[in-house]
């Protein structure tokens with residue numbers, strides 16, 4: 075308890091840096107308070123008590139700096155503030171705010187620390203907390219890594235509580251009362267005689283006060299909104315066609331643009347003939363830009379038509395031409411000492427242990443995957459002599475602001491990034507190539523707003539995909555138990571290339587994503603080793619929903635399943651026996667109860683597979699049930715148990731979990747980017763689909779709240795789905811599939 | 824070319840290239856952005872509208888097919904204040920995640936319920952499997968269709 079309190083206190087200090095006027099934490103840069111950006115441009119009678127809440131006589135505005143890609147971040151952030159502020163979030167204006175250092179993300183780097191998430195030792199917790207320091211220094215305002223809720227949970231409730239208490243203090247002074255005697259409800263301070271003063275009337279007084287910071291957050295048992303089923307604030311707009319996404323924006327005088335870039339990313343343009351494009355109806359001009367050709371037109375469709383008419387010979391990309399060679403490169407790195415990257419799990423004596431008992435060796439592979447959100451990348455940009463406006467759906471507004479400042483030569487405070495609602499992301503919007511292209515065009519057409527829209531084909535073939543990876547698993551079993559487990563994974567680096575694109579500098583040292591989702595699993599196998607090997611950079615790659623765990627969950631859990639089978643043990647019981655983390659064990663037990671587990675074989679050609687992965691600190695277990703029909707494998711049912719520490723909105727949690735499971739299953743079944751002649755062979759949803767409605771199984775979800783920390787749920791349901799399905803297919807058919815997508819080996823109905 | 828047709832009951836005249844798809848006419852000529860671009864090749868259903876009462880992929884309907892046609896888009900079937908029963912079922916079921924596919928899903932579902940007021944799961948599968956949802960909101964789409972059925976006087 076003592077430790078927990080220290081942590082909460084520290085989080086509180088960081089979260090309220092802008093409020094309290096300084097934090098005693100480490101170096102000077104970290105101590106320096108971050109300016110509350112809302113203080114700029116306040117009028118008389120308006121208050122911005124914290125960086126997250128602005129109150130004017132007209133109403134209340136909540137700033138929700140983490141981007142909404144569909145995961146519900148917009149609603150959940152508003153809800154966290156509203157719970158303590160005592161307002162109905164539906165009555166407030168909610169905006170992502172202008173990007174700024176006050177909104178840095180402390181949680182996103184915490185998962186990169188060399189401690190598995192179930193390790194709550196003082197050292198692990200201290201290092202995790204310390205990661206908020208670089209997050210602040212480097213102004214890491216990004217949305218990702220399922221970090222929105224962990225990062226916001228205390229910060230935003232604190233912001234709400236500080237504002238509430240300061241408003242109460244203002245009312246107390248006005249009426250000569252004690253703050254402790256006042257209450258709040260629905261946007262009003264309630265006086266002891268029952269009189270109700272709207273917050274909006276108190277804003278002017280509150281602005282003159284030092285914010286009240288000696289306060290305690292309400293315990294979960296007293297929550298009125300959090301923890302109860304919620305209606306998402308964006309639901310009505312999204313069901314009536316009235317939500318505005320980046321792709322829907324229009325400003326006066328705007329021109330439309332699209333680009334055609336080399337699908338062999340990094341290969342140049344050898345020859346360009348733009349005559350036919352220029353002659354296309356509606357096309358205004360063709361403009362070669364850095365490593366792409368832009369077509370500017372009167373409307374998007376004409377721009378697409380013009381781009382189709384471009385005659386371009388591309389230069390070869392700086393990576394192998396086809397998938398076969400790419401997998402050879404990965405396999406050459408696997409187990410190769412020169413390619414050794416890291417080994418964060420090495421328990422017992424694996425080499426010696428592999429000599430005894432019955433053993434197996436298996437190799438696995440997973441493909442490159444596109445993110446393919448439903449809304450293709452787009453950006454609307456205006457560049458003038460004095461300012462630059464960028465409207466785009468993005469997870470990385472500060473990186474975009476900085477890049478725009480470099481490209482335009484304008485000071486950063488003249489760059490305005492307006493974060494838009496997003497039609498999905500899955501990690502795609504952690505990149506900004508499309509924004510750089512729009513900036514380049516807008517600089518060339520200075521003064522004219524340029525709206526750049528990628529065609530689906532451009533989007534899918536210029537994605538920075540999830541890296542392909544290969545793994546070799548070995549293990550031994552004895553007396554019905556898994557005794558040794560040795561997994562080696564090879565992949566190209568992911569984080570460094572991504573950061574180079576964003577910030578112009580790589581990240582030195584090992585790339586943890588190579589083994590994230592396998593080295594950090596909560597099992598007590600007596601001889602247990604996971605080693606990462608770094609293959610040479612090939613196709614430039616990026617984070618894809620659940621990042622390293624998207625591949626490693628498959629590798630680790632398939633190997634474990636094979637070993638358990640080899641041992642003759644029950645897939646669920648043996649995982650439970652091996653599990654060393656209480657929270658995870660309860661999740662495994664819960665999924666068994668939910669499914670009424672009796673073993674992998676449920677009938678003739680009818681089987682069940684278990685999948686488990688702890689990612690982003692969230693243990694998630696799944697049981698997939700399939701039947702082998704004469705036409706192929708049918709998905710019957712999926713059971714899921716998950717623990718996020720504290721459920722904030724059970725309705726949205728269920729949506730994220732079922733969505734994550736189906737996202738994981740769909741890609742495992744039928745998605746891959748294969749390469750030929752340096753380019754992806756899949757360019758649209760005809761050849762890269764995921765799940766469609768007719769294939770959707772029945773899904774039951776059980777959410778537990780035993781975990782020690784609150785966690786995000788946008789990603790952790792993805793990794794266990796693929797291994798659970800592969801393991802189910804084995805149970806139903808006896809066929810072990812060690813490669814994704816599974817439809818390389820079986821048909822699905 | 825010029826064409827005259829109605830959109831959500833309002834007469835419209837356009838002057839565009841004859842092969843310009845209805846999708847882009849709606850979005851960029853007429854300012855009705857509720858209909859979404861997802862693939863442009865009839866693979867995702869995000870652009871679904873009703874053309875003379877039938878659900879079609881507006882990315883596949885050309886300007887030259889529009890003379891005299893009646894087009895209904897997501898904006899024409901209900902509003903935030905007064906949603907169509909299918910939209911109301913969608914809201915109650917909390918279907919949308921990113922929401923980008925949902926205009927198309929809803930337009931497809933309305934057409935399904937016009938043909939089969941009480942659809943079987945198989946009929947739902949057949950009608951709805953052309954509409955992709957990359958967020959995989961599918962279970963709630965199915966639930967919302969059943970809910971709308973009961974609301975609209977079906978089962």
Ligand code: FES
Nearest residue numbers: 862863865868882
């Ligand atoms: S945009 Fe028409 S079906 Fe995809």
Ligand code: FES
Nearest residue numbers: 921922956957958
């Ligand atoms: S809700 Fe995002 S694509 Fe359907």
